[in-house]
Each structure stands twice: as structure tokens, then as C-alpha cells.
Amino acid sequence: MRETHKSAVIGAAPEGARDTRAAASAVRQMFTAIAPRYDLLNHLLSFNVDHLWWRRTARSFREILWRPNSRVVDLCCGTGDMTFALRRQAGRTSPQLLGADFSHAMLQRARAKSATRSEENGTSLLGVAGWVEADALSLPFPNGYFDLVTSAFGFRNLADYDAGLREIVRVLGPGGECGILDFSEPKGLMGSAYRLYFKHVLPRVGTMISGVRGPYAYLPASVERFPSPDEMLSRMRSAGFREATWTPYTFGIAGLYRGKK
Numbered sequence: 660m661r662e663t664h665k666s667a668v669i670g671a672a673p674e675g676a677r678d679t680r681a682a683a684s685a686v687r688q689m690f691t692a693i694a695p696r697y698d699l700l701n702h703l704l705s706f707n708v709d710h711l712w713w714r715r716t717a718r719s720f721r722e723i724l725w726r727p728n729s730r731v732v733d734l735c736c737g738t739g740d741m742t743f744a745l746r747r748q749a750g751r752t753s754p755q756l757l758g759a760d761f762s763h764a765m766l767q768r769a770r771a772k773s774a775t776r777s778e779e780n781g782t783s784l785l786g787v788a789g790w791v792e793a794d795a796l797s798l799p800f801p802n803g804y805f806d807l808v809t810s811a812f813g814f815r816n817l818a819d820y821d822a823g824l825r826e827i828v829r830v831l832g833p834g835g836e837c838g839i840l841d842f843s844e845p846k847g848l849m850g851s852a853y854r855l856y857f858k859h860v861l862p863r864v865g866t867m868i869s870g871v872r873g874p875y876a877y878l879p880a881s882v883e884r885f886p887s888p889d890e891m892l893s894r895m896r897s898a899g900f901r902e903a904t905w906t907p908y909t910f911g912i913a914g915l916y917r918g919k920k
């Protein structure tokens with residue numbers, strides 16, 4: 660298949676960020692600023708469909724999650740909802756499951772949620788082995804360590820997508836799988852309605868409730884900037900993934916990229 664992307668660095672570029680270091684720093688600051696209201700806004704602005712997307716993603720990796728002793732990391736885990744969905748899908752099996760994020764404030768909320776849930780359920784940490792403060796572009800894990808790497812709505816925020824994919828390939832063992840759940844831009848009538856909502860309604864409501872200007876204007880801009888499914892698949896193959904696929908969710912508003920090492 661023809662590789663469609665160019666070789667220039669491509670990644671998130673919040674307004675005013677001149678290089679990848681500044682972009683990463685702006686992204687971290689943004690999520691740290693909205694951390695206290697992140698969950699509320701997420702569910703409100705996605706009409707709670709986000710739960711279905713996390714669950715569907717987790718379900719699609721059940722073979723790995725049901726394997727005893729598998730090692731799983733959820734990158735850019737934020738307040739942990741994708742990580743919890745993976746944990747629930749694993750059921751009685753106990754994979755070594757980690758959540759990793761570079762925003763301390765987001766991780767603090769993940770930890771607090773997992774403590775509350777453990778108390779309610781009488782189980783320890785709901786089986787999440789740990790929350791790691793780490794940059795997805797430079798992970799503190801050895802080569803070939805994981806059987807599964809996931810990321811939900813986080814990968815799009817990386818300052819260098821190819822470096823992000825290479826780092827995922829590095830930490831995956833042979834045959835290991837990756838699942839990247841992220842937004843996309845639907846086509847046709849649905850696309851027009853979506854753009855209207857995403858560009859005009861969402862930034863206003865987001866700014867009003869979070870009390871922070873910026874992040875909710877950055878969101879639609881970052882989705883617009885994110886590679887199309889064809890280009891993303893081409894980048895995944897170049898990074899070393901085979902069997903790279905994209906499955907649209909909810910008319911293509913979101914979708915799951917999968918690849919095998």
C-alpha cells in the first residue's frame with residue numbers, strides 16, 4: 660500500500676506553541692487546569708456516549724485481558740475511565756494493569772476514584788496495579804514489556820505522533836497489540852451537525868463550566884489537525900505495526916485504531 664504521509668513532525672500544536680517541547684508543556688498545563696471538572700464535562704459534552712466507547716474498546720481486547728498475567732498499560736489515562744473499563748472487562752482475571760499520564764492532577768483524580776471504588780466494592784484498587792506519572796513519548800518501561808497498550812482520547816494530544824507510535828512499538832512484546840481510541844471527523848450530514856456542535860457549542864459550554872479559557876477551543880482544533888484514518892494507518896505501518904485497522908464508532912465521531920507488533 661502507498662504510504663500517504665509526509666516525513667515532517669506532526670503532533671498536537673496548541674496556539675502559541677512553537678516547538679514540540681512547548682506543545683507538550685501547554686497540553687500538560689491545559690489538562691492540569693481542567694482536571695477538577697474533567698469528568699463532569701466529558702460526560703456532559705459527549706452525552707455520556709464516552710462510556711460506551713471505552714467499554715467497546717475494552718471488549719475488543721478481551722482475549723488479552725482474559726489471559727492470566729498479561730501486562731497492560733493505558734497511556735494518557737487521565738482520570739482513569741478507560742483503565743477502569745479494561746479492569747472491568749478483565750473480570751476475574753488479574754492482568755498487571757497500569758494507567759500512565761503526565762499530568763499529576765489528572766492522575767490524582769484517577770487514584771482517588773480507584774480508592775473510592777475499591778472501598779465500595781471491597782476490593783483492592785479494583786485490580787489497577789498502579790498509576791504512573793510518565794510522558795507517553797518517553798516511557799519508563801523496558802522494551803517488549805507489554806501485551807497491550809491502549810490510549811483513549813490522549814494520543815491526539817501528543818506533540819509528535821510518529822514518536823508516540825514508535826514508543827508504543829518499543830514497549831510492546833512480539834505479538835503485542837495496541838488500541839488507540841480517538842475522535843475523528845464524520846462525513847456528510849452528520850459531519851455538518853457535528854462540526855456545528857464541536858466548534859460552536861462545545862467550546863462555549865466547556866469554557867463556562869471549567870472556568871478555563873483555551874482547552875475547549877483547542878479540542879476541535881486538535882481533532883481537525885489529527886491525521887485522517889488513512890494517514891494514521893499509514894503512520895502505524897511505518898512505525899512497525901502490522902494488521903493496522905480503524906473501526907469507526909458512532910457515525911465516525913470517534914474510532915478505534917488497532918495494530919499488532
Ligand SMILES: C[S@@+](CC[C@H](N)C(=O)[O-])C[C@H]1O[C@@H](n2cnc3c(N)ncnc32)[C@H](O)[C@@H]1O
Nearest residue numbers: 690735736737760761762765794795811813816
Ligand atoms: C482528553 S484526556 C483523556 C483521558 C482519558 N484517557 C479519557 O479517556 O478520559 C488526555 C490525557 O492525555 C494526557 N497526555 C497528553 N499528552 C501526554 C503525554 N505526552 N504523556 C502522557 N500523558 C499525556 C493529558 O494529561 C490528559 O490527561
